[in-house]
Amino acid sequence: MKKSVLLGALAVAVTSSGWVYAYRAALAPKPNFVQSMDRHASRAIWFGNNTITGQFHVAHGSPVWKDEYVARRDSLPIGQRLRFGKDFWSTFETNVPVTIGGARLEPNYYYLAIERTEESFQLVAFEADRLRAQRVPSFQPPQQGGVEIPMTLTEGEDVEDELMIDFVVDNGSGAVELEVAWGPYTLNAPVVAEIATE
Numbered sequence: 001m002k003k004s005v006l007l008g009a010l011a012v013a014v015t016s017s018g019w020v021y022a023y024r025a026a027l028a029p030k031p032n033f034v035q036s037m038d039r040h041a042s043r044a045i046w047f048g049n050n051t052i053t054g055q056f057h058v059a060h061g062s063p064v065w066k067d068e069y070v071a072r073r074d075s076l077p078i079g080q081r082l083r084f085g086k087d088f089w090s091t092f093e094t095n096v097p098v099t100i101g102g103a104r105l106e107p108n109y110y111y112l113a114i115e116r117t118e119e120s121f122q123l124v125a126f127e128a129d130r131l132r133a134q135r136v137p138s139f140q141p142p143q144q145g146g147v148e149i150p151m152t153l154t155e156g157e158d159v160e161d162e163l164m165i166d167f168v169v170d171n172g173s174g175a176v177e178l179e180v181a182w183g184p185y186t187l188n189a190p191v192v193a194e195i196a197t198e
Contacts, residue, residue, distance in 0.1 A: 037061060037087050042166040044176055046195045054195040056094035058178075060112075061086030062162040065183040073185075076116045081124055081141045084114040085163060089138040092125060094193075100178055101150040101189030113141035120153035121187055123180075151180065151187035159184050167191065 041059040045052060063086040076082070084090045089111040098105050101122075110125040124146040136142065160181040168177045180187040 035087065040164060044167045044193070046193070048197070054096035054193055056092065056096070056098055056193065058090070058092045058165050058167070060084070060090035060163065060165050061088065062164065065159065065161055069183060078116050078118060081113045081115045081143055083139045083141065084112045084123065085138070087138070090165070091128065097194040099192045103147050103149045105147055111138070113146070115148070120151055122151055123149040125149060149189060151189045154186050154188070155184050156186065157184065
């Protein structure tokens with residue numbers, strides 16, 4: 001019979017015969033740092049029959065806008081996928097089929113990246129469990145695969161100081177849009193959710 005006591009990284013063991021010996025215990029490595037993060041989130045919900053019949057949700061870190069980014073926009077390589085947001089992945093989760101900008105997403109949990117196109121920018125949604133299994137960091141999004149979500153780019157006079165991603169509803173028609181605002185730029189795409197009515 002043997003009894004062990006852990007002293008820091010050194011384990012001391014005492015055998016039944018009274019022998020004492022020490023060995024180095026395997027400890028989990030310390031993280032390089034621990035982060036507290038403020039994340040913006042937006043959610044769209046449908047109610048029916050005393051329950052929620054559908055919902056989807058986006059969450060992201062919000063990098064601060066800098067005026068120097070205007071000059072850098074046109075230098076971004078066309079077709080290169082980039083981190084979308086700040087720190088951890090920007091995420092999108094839906095429990096109903098949804099079409100955004102003509103691109104269909106099945107109920108799932110997704111990581112988001114952004115890509116410059118010839119005329120605008122598009123989002124790219126990756127199934128999170130696949131990237132999670134490969135431990136893919138948000139600053140190195142895959143350059144292949146995923147669902148490409150076309151967005152319409154507009155430029156205005158008002159400046160959004162931090163990245164904001166929201167679902168916007170037209171009170172008249174009930175139409176939903178995904179809106180991405182950062183600096184003087186806004187990206188928009190219509191959102192159509194498949195909500196059961198029975």
